[in-house]
Amino acid sequence: MPKIKSYTPAWLLPPTPGHDLFAPDPSDTQNGSPYTFKSFSKSVPRRTLARRGTEVFIAVGKEIRWADLVYLKERWEEKQAKARSGSRVKREDSVSPSDDELLRESIESGCAEGFRTITTSVGSEILQLAISPYANFIAVVTTHTIRILLLPDSSHLTAPSLDAIKPKSWTLGPTTHVMDRSPIASAIWHPLGVNGSALVTVTKDAVVRVWELSQKDRWSFDQPSLTIDLQKLADGTSLDQNFAASPDVTNKGFSPDSFEMEVAAACFAGRGSGGWSPMTLWIAMREGDVYALCPLLPEVWAPPPTLIPSLSISIVGNLAAIEDDPNVSELTKLLAQQQLEWMSDLDKQEPRVVEGPPGEPPTEVYTRPTKPGVVPRLQGPFDLELSPESEDDLDTELTDIFAIGQKLDTDELMMGEDEELEMEDVEGEGLSLSIICLLSSSGQLRVCLDMDGVQAQWLPPRNRSKAMGRLAGSPSLLTFQSMDILTSLEVTEDAWPMFSPDVTSRYSFFITHPSSITHISLSPWVFRLESELQGDSHAGSEFRIDLLVKGQSSTRERLYTNTAQPDSQLPLAASVAIRDPDLGYFLLSATPFDPIAVLFDTPDDEFALMRSASPTYEKDAEVKPMDFYEPRPVYQPSHDFDENSSLPLLLDRLRTGRHKTITNQEVRLSPLTLQIFTEAHKILSDETLRLGSAASEVFRRCVQLQVELKQQINKASEVKARVEAVTGEDHDEAREPESNNAFIERRLQNAKERGEALSQRMEKMRKTVSKATSRELSDKEKAWVNEVSVLDTNMFGSSIPVDGPSKLKQTRKRYEEIMRLRDELVEEAEKLGATGSEGGEENLSASTTDLRIPSELRRAKINQVKGLIERETALVDAVKARLERLSTVG
Structure with a gap:
């Protein structure tokens, strides 16, 4: 969706020449007074804006205003630059200058105003303008007639002359599209x-x-090449x-x-x-x-x-x-x-x-x-x-x-072709x-x-x-x-909303209604639906359709809202979208009195190739204002303040009518006097009502301006506080100011100290956590604990060995065999000791002689047995101590 950057720019606001393009001609009056609200009908399509590049054509009454928006913008910027530099600039009054003054000013400044007036031979108000695809013709449409104009060259806009242009034109269907025939719809x-x-x-x-127009054949403007009655x-x-x-052409019945x-x-x-x-x-x-x-x-x-x-x-x-x-x-x-x-x-x-x-x-x-x-x-x-x-x-x-x-x-x-087809991406x-x-x-x-x-x-x-x-x-x-598109309060029976194409995508468009301008984009679902139709997705059809239905739909954004009451809203012309490097992304519409423009934000790299590489441009481009404000349309006072009263017109009719004698006489009660006073009352009541509504709107706007100003000040204060917090400029003003180098060094030192303190705290917390929490054992550690448990059970537990590896079973058998041998050897050693103590050394030597066992061998065997016993005892003690440690850790 386009992001609104701002609304009607200053070079289209009064008293600039850009605003004069849309203002009605004061000399063109209806019933003796300028345009009023009642003279404009909203129940007809009003496509009074057309464009050729950055050139716009605006239909105002029976004439067409032609201007180049880029030229108007640059001219206004030049005037503002001269005013800021202190050069002599002619003061612009509230009243629009005459053509002679504008011409004199243009000649003195050496440049033209950038807009001209095109006169047309039409008998009623222009309702539609349609430019041909190659911008050489423009169709000027009223309710019943069409006039084809040959568009002039753009060089007329840069000429210093302000005279009206009357280009070559033809009446389309002089016997077909006439007042006594059916009105034109499109x-x-x-x-x-x-x-x-x-x-x-x-x-x-x-x-x-169907009309096939040719400048060389005048007959092509008189008769269509094909006519079809639907x-x-x-x-x-x-x-x-x-x-x-x-x-x-006679009137047909119902x-x-x-x-x-x-x-x-x-x-x-x-x-x-x-x-x-x-x-x-x-x-x-x-x-x-x-x-x-x-x-x-x-x-x-x-x-x-x-x-x-x-x-x-x-x-x-x-x-x-x-x-x-x-x-x-x-x-x-x-x-x-x-x-x-x-x-x-x-x-x-x-x-x-x-x-x-x-x-x-x-x-x-x-x-x-x-x-x-x-x-x-x-x-x-x-x-x-x-x-x-x-x-x-x-x-x-x-x-x-x-x-x-x-x-x-x-x-x-292009199936089977080696070459690729050259075409636009869209x-x-x-x-x-x-x-x-x-x-x-x-x-x-x-x-x-x-x-x-x-x-x-x-x-x-x-x-x-x-x-x-x-x-x-x-x-x-x-x-x-x-x-x-509208709320229930904005719906009126005589309104005629219209479509306008967008220039960024053919799947987006604008809808213009007297109460609002809305942007619609179909892109969120168009490309997803195309992928479903082509069968690119491998999911089920029901699942895909459900996602498509419940997914993101068309986007809708209200760009402009007319705050006036529905019965007092002026009709809006169908919007025209423009996209140009000098103007940006630009949307233009208009009431019968004022332009309505919306400027959208464009990506920074959109026109990157067209930027200047000069150092001056880069220096100026880097400095951009911070857009923290909410764009709002510029308020224009009601045109009821500028309209002349219709009461003098009534008096003029009385002075020149058949009852002119009554104007110079005293007021007498009569039916004629009552009729005159009734007509005057209707005029005054209507005018005072409109003036009162306009004055109340001004008062309401003033109150709203105060509220908006307070909101703007609060937002500016918030942004200021955030900026100072980021840059570090939010220090106490009571302290003595310090240099930038000292300020930066102090901030670096503080940041370094805070970093070291955080590192120490983190290390301390890591040690505390490692002590307070036990991590889970790995698979190897769990297998080793299981092995030790089985060994403990087999060696010190029940007599029935627990199922485990074969090595543990062999250890159990060896342990039992060693314990049996130890018991036997201890018992035998005790018996030998007892025999030696009773018979003395003689009995011992005699018995030894009887057994025929050498003393050296017997002593060696005894020492060997004692060593095995000590080794097994040490092994048992070590295993017992290890099991105690494991139980403590667990």
Whole structure:
């Protein structure tokens, strides 16, 4: 989502020339007084802003203001720089200077103002402006008429002259789009027109006309190359019927078709879309129905290089898949054969190469195929599946439609080719389905998916129309998401919200309503849905769909909110997004009196290649203010303070009317006097009410300003305290100031001391923890403890040895054998000692002689036995001591 950096900049606020672009002309009056709120209707689409690069065109009344925003911004910055440097600058009064003063100032300063006025020959207020794709024409649309202007060159903006420009212009359909015919609902440039010169107009009585404009052929502005009456086409049965609009201009009576097929808006998808999207006209009816015309083409058209090959592959593949399938209906096979016939007619043509506008490559031009027919079938009304059912009829009154075509599938197109297709990144990214967005007057947005995909369809021939009949069922759109843009208090019946495309992504757009401007982005779910459709995920379908439904949906952010009451809100023009290195990311809208702009924050590296490498720029770029404030729109006082009273106009009418004698007489009670006083009371009551509301708004704003100022001061204090805490400047002011070097050395010393203290505390805690807690034994230690326990049990425990290793069992046997031998030897030694003591040495020697055992051998054996006994005793003592230590440790 874009982050708001600031609102309307200073170079668009009064009394700058940038503000004069949007201010109404004081000389243009209605009923003797300047524009008032009652003179503006909100129940019509107002697309009075258009752009060509950084140049903007603003329709004000019956004229068009033309300016370069970059030039206006730089001129204002130059004036501010001169004012700061102390140079002599002419003081600007509150009243706008005259043209002579501006011209004199421009000549003296050596530069132009950067804006001009374009006069048009229109009879009523301009409601819509539409610039052609290559910015050479602009369509000026009123309620019933259209004027085509040849746009002048940008060099006129830098000329010192301020005279109004009257470029070459033509009236479109001087006998078609007139006041006694149906009003114009939409005027859109066809994306496949040759050099952007094909215009499609849709009137409210559901008549579509295709105009192919050429400066060399004036007749191209008088008669359309194709006319289709959708009411006739909806009831059509064969290709041979005439679906052109009736030339009869008499008023028609009421009919259900005229009521249900009142057009609200129409649109095309982008030129870089894939499939049939660039030649599909989507039409939204006021009562909620949606229709599609495909293919709708001018007689001469210029497709992108990839469009015809991709359509050819799709048509041939579809026909081969259903040709031998017995389950496919005959009508579906007929439609596939008609598509093949249409493509065959196109393949037989030799394209003609036409030079494009300056800076554009040459384009290949084709002629519209005449087979199977020129007029396509009217597809619809589409069934909106899963659409929320509302009890309020206001939700079904559509005001605008916005189509996002499917992405261009290059994998199938370039299959088997070694070369890579050169194309823009946005054309190959996104969703392989078309997205249709519908907007109602209540602010309800519906995002629908074209799951089946709209393809070219024609009516059957006359000889097969009765046998084929109509298509079974009706086409459908899957309602993926529905959201409310407005609150219940902001909904008004006469409002007309509108879509505006974004310049950063084709899956994001703006919605302009008299009460607000909202940004919508579909990117959070578009790319995830595409990965699910392509089968990139290996998880189960139910799990993936559940994640997609419960996951992140479309993002919605309110950018601007009109704080005025709903009944006193001025209509807003459809927003225009601009992205330029000098302006940044810029959104512009306007009321009939003032501009409304929103500046978004852009990444620092977005225009890194266009930055200057000079040391001066780098030095200035490093110093940036800290954005800790909350951006707020600039408050503009109500225009009721600047409007003149209508009471003098009433007095003038009385002085010049048939009752002029009463103005110079005394006031007498009479019906005429009562009527005059009643009219004066109505005027005064209305004016005083509006002035009182405006004054109360000023008072409320002053109170709110105090609250906002307190909040700003508190935030500034918090930021100051944080900065001082980080930099270390929050020391006591009573102390004597110290130098920076001493301050830094003191901080380093304190940090070093704190680090050493922390290290000592950590070491002390580590020793305490190691003593207080016992770590778990390893596997080897556990095995050794088990071995010692088994040894202890086998040697000092029960007589039955515990199961253990064979070595422990052998030790037990050896120990028992040694103990048995020890007992025997001790017993034998005691017997020998007793015998020696009784018989003396003689008996001992006699017995010894009798046994015939040498004394040396006997003595050696005794010493050997004593040594074994001492060794076994030492071994037993050592094992016992070791077991005691283990029990203590455990």
